[in-house]
Amino acid sequence: MTAHTAIRIDGNALAAKVRDRIAADVTALKSRGITPGLAVVLVGEDPASQVYVRNKVAACAKVGMHSVMHRLPVSTTEAELLALIDALNRDATIHGILVQLPVPKHINEKRVLEAVAAAKDVDGFHAENVGALMIGEPRFVSCTPAGCMEMLKDIGLIGEGADLRGKHAVVVGRSNIVGKPMAMLLLHANATVTICHSGTKDLAAQCHQADVLVAAVGRPRFITADMVKPGAVVIDVGINRLPESEGGKLVGDVDFDGVNQVAGYLTPVPGGVGPMTITMLLQNTLVAANLAAK
Ligand code: GUN
Numbered sequence: 001m002t003a004h005t006a007i008r009i010d011g012n013a014l015a016a017k018v019r020d021r022i023a024a025d026v027t028a029l030k031s032r033g034i035t036p037g038l039a040v041v042l043v044g045e046d047p048a049s050q051v052y053v054r055n056k057v058a059a060c061a062k063v064g065m066h067s068v069m070h071r072l073p074v075s076t077t078e079a080e081l082l083a084l085i086d087a088l089n090r091d092a093t094i095h096g097i098l099v100q101l102p103v104p105k106h107i108n109e110k111r112v113l114e115a116v117a118a119a120k121d122v123d124g125f126h127a128e129n130v131g132a133l134m135i136g137e138p139r140f141v142s143c144t145p146a147g148c149m150e151m152l153k154d155i156g157l158i159g160e161g162a163d164l165r166g167k168h169a170v171v172v173g174r175s176n177i178v179g180k181p182m183a184m185l186l187l188h189a190n191a192t193v194t195i196c197h198s199g200t201k202d203l204a205a206q207c208h209q210a211d212v213l214v215a216a217v218g219r220p221r222f223i224t225a226d227m228v229k230p231g232a233v234v235i236d237v238g239i240n241r242l243p244e245s246e247g248g249k250l251v252g253d254v255d256f257d258g259v260n261q262v263a264g265y266l267t268p269v270p271g272g273v274g275p276m277t278i279t280m281l282l283q284n285t286l287v288a289a290n291l292a293a294k
Contacts (some may be wrong), residue, residue, distance in 0.1 A: 006234070006259070006266035015275035018150065022282050023063040028291055030064065031033060036289035037066035037123065038096040038281075039088045043107065044074035049100045050250045056098070065285060066093065078107045082115050089117040095292050096122030096285035101177075119278060119291060122284035124181070133184055140284050145182035147276025148235050149189070150181050155265055157212070157233065164191035168209050172196045172223065172253070173216030181215055203227070215253035224259055225258035234263040237273050 026036055038060050042053045053069060070084060081103070088097045097120045103109050113121075118128040124140040132139050153159040169191035173179035179195060187193045196206050207213055207227040215223045216237035226236035228234060238253030252269030260266055267273055 004151075004261055006261075006263040007155075009155060009235075009265055009267045009272065011151070011168065011272040011275045012268060014151060014154050015279040018276075018279050019059075019282065022279070022286055025286055027148035029076065029286075029293065032293065034289055034293050035064075035066045035093075035265075036096075036285050037068070037094045038098065038285045039068050039091075039094045040069065041070045041072070041075050041081070041084065041097070041099045042087075043072045043099075044104050045051040049102075053100050056278055056281060057150065059282055060285070063282055065282065074104050076107075078111065081107060081112060085112065085115045089115075089120060092292075095288040096120055096281075098123050098281070120288055122281060122288055124284065125177070130176070130181070133181055136188055140287070141185065141280075142177055142181040143284065144178050144216075144237060144273060144277045145185050146280040147273055148182060148237070148284070150184050150276055150280070151235060151267065151273070152189075152212070152233070155233070158189045164189045164212065166192075167211040168192050168194070169212040169214070170194045170196060170207055170208065170210035171214045171216065173214075173218070173237070174204070178216040186212065186214075195204055197284070208270065209286065217253045219253055220251045221253070221255040223254040223259060225262045228259050228262045230262050231264035232262075233265040234259055234267070235273065236267050236269050239269060239274060 004059045040053050040056050042049055052223060057067045057069050088094050097116045099112055103112060113125045116126055118126045121129050121140050124142040129140045133141055156162060169186040171179050171183045174195055174197045183193050183195045194206055196203055200206060208229050210232055212233045214235045220240035234254055236252035236254040240251055242249055242251055250270050
C-alpha cells in the first residue's frame with residue numbers, strides 16, 4: 001500500500017494564473033492612459049527585506065506596472081521618511097505605497113504606516129483599511145492573508161457558492177499583518193474561527209480541531225503531524241531559514257514531511273504562500289489604480 005500524501009497547493013502555479021489576469025487588466029488600464037504605479041520604500045540593509053523588495057519590484061515589471069524603489073540609509077530620520085511618504089502620497093503616478101517592515105528601531109512604525117494615504121495603502125496596514133476589513137467592507141487587505149484565501153478558493157473551499165460554514169478554522173499566530181486579518185477573512189467566509197498564540201493552553205488539541213489550519217508563528221517546523229486532523233487543509237505562512245549547522249535551507253512553520261502524511265491539502269515552502277503574497281500586492285495596486293481612475 002502506498003502511503004497517504006496530501007495534495008500540494010502550488011503557489012507558483014496559482015500566482016502565475018492570477019498574474020496573467022492582472023497583466024490583462026493592466027493592459028486595459030494603460031489603454032485608458034493610466035499605468036498602475038507602486039512605490040517601494042526600504043530603510044536600512046536587512047538582507048531578507050532586500051530580497052523581498054527586489055522581488056516586489058520585479059513582479060511589477062512582469063505585469064507591466066510602473067514601480068519605483070526608494071532605498072534609504074539606516075541613519076534616515078523618521079521626519080525624512082515621513083517627508084518621502086508625503087511626497088509619494090501627492091504623486092499622481094504612484095497608486096500604491098509600501099514601506100517594507102521592519103523599519104529601524106529609532107523610527108516609529110505605527111506613525112509611518114498611518115502616514116501612508118489610506119487610498120494608496122496596498123499593504124492594508126493603515127487603521128482605516130484594517131477597520132474596513134473588520135466591518136466586512138474590505139478595500140485593501142493585507143497581502144499574505146489575501147493570498148491564503150485565494151488558495152482556499154483555488155481548491156474550491158470558498159467561492160462559487162461554497163464557504164466555510166460548519167467548518168472550524170484555526171489560525172496560529174496573532175500578528176496585525178497575518179494572524180488577525182486572516183482570522184477575520186475566515187470569519188467572513190463563515191468559518192468558526194479560533195486564534196491561537198504563545199499563551200494558548202494545549203495548542204496541539206486546538207490545532208487538531210481544525211478543518212483549515214493556518215500556521216503563522218515564525219518557528220521552523222512548529223506544527224507537527226500529531227497536531228493535524230486527518231484530511232485537514234494546512235496553509236503554511238512561515239519562512240524560516242535554518243541555521244547553517246542544520247543545512248541553512250528555508251522551511252515553513254509546518255513540519256512538511258510529517259504533516260504531508262496526515263493533511264488533505266498542504267502548501268509547500270518555498271513555492272506556497274510566498275508567491276501569492278506578492279501577487280496580492282499587484283492585485284491591490286491594480287485596485288488602487290482603478291480607484292484613482294474613477
Ligand atoms: N515585512 C514582512 N512582511 C511584510 C509585508 O507584507 N509588507 C511589508 N511592507 N513589510 C513586510
